[in-house]
Amino acid sequence: MDKERLTAREAGLLNCLDCHMLTTKRDGALQMRCPHCGARLHLRKSNGMARTWALLITSLILLLPANLLPIMTVTYLGEKEPNTIIEGIEHFIQSGDYFIAIIIFFASILVPIFKVAGIMLIMISIQKRWKTWLKHRTLMFRIIKFIGRWSMLDIFVIAVMVALVNLGTLTSITPAPAATYFAAVVISTILASNTFDTRLIWEGA
Numbered sequence: 001m002d003k004e005r006l007t008a009r010e011a012g013l014l015n016c017l018d019c020h021m022l023t024t025k026r027d028g029a030l031q032m033r034c035p036h037c038g039a040r041l042h043l044r045k046s047n048g049m050a051r052t053w054a055l056l057i058t059s060l061i062l063l064l065p066a067n068l069l070p071i072m073t074v075t076y077l078g079e080k081e082p083n084t085i086i087e088g089i090e091h092f093i094q095s096g097d098y099f100i101a102i103i104i105f106f107a108s109i110l111v112p113i114f115k116v117a118g119i120m121l122i123m124i125s126i127q128k129r130w131k132t133w134l135k136h137r138t139l140m141f142r143i144i145k146f147i148g149r150w151s152m153l154d155i156f157v158i159a160v161m162v163a164l165v166n167l168g169t170l171t172s173i174t175p176a177p178a179a180t181y182f183a184a185v186v187i188s189t190i191l192a193s194n195t196f197d198t199r200l201i202w203e204g205a
């Protein structure tokens with residue numbers, strides 16, 4: 001092995017994923033804890049790839065009912081009208097609420113697809129042992145992880161709308177089944193990005 005290009009693993013170093021402190025690996029130690037924050041240390045997360053794939057496939061399956069079932073029921077003058085996400089967006093465009101329409105489009109359609117497709121692309125690139133775009137792929141994964149915490153945005157929008165619209169007497173909005181599936185998609189993609197180990201991106205190369 002070229003001494004100038006030794007990886008941390010080959011140099012006997014372990015990185016703490018919680019506080020990012022670098023520790024020297026003790027020989028023969030089965031389980032090590034971070035001397036700084038006490039978190040368990042692993043060279044690689046166990047079964048990382050299999051768990052991430054399972055959670056990604058779960059997210060893909062859940063995306064179907066989340067988008068095809070009604071996410072809210074609008075009752076206007078006693079007439080009930082279930083709305084899917086897409087119908088909801090059309091509804092807001094027609095009534096001139098472009099800002100809400102854009103937020104819902106980003107949070108409910110673009111972001112979940114970007115997240116699932118992005119993690120899948122990174123996983124495939126590891127299995128195919130691509131040696132290029134290492135920094136870009138790591139950066140893409142960090143972006144996906146960062147936006148994870150914002151993906152409940154449209155659930156909040158629906159909650160706020162339910163509260164606002166129900167103040168009026170003629171129209172009322174209630175959440176419908178897709179809202180539950182949507183929340184499940186958000187949770188499974190967040191878990192998928194948490195079980196994934198970015199160090200695998202670099203290991204293949």
Ligand SMILES: [Zn+2]
Pocket residue numbers: 016017018019020021034035036037038039
């Ligand atoms: Zn630590």
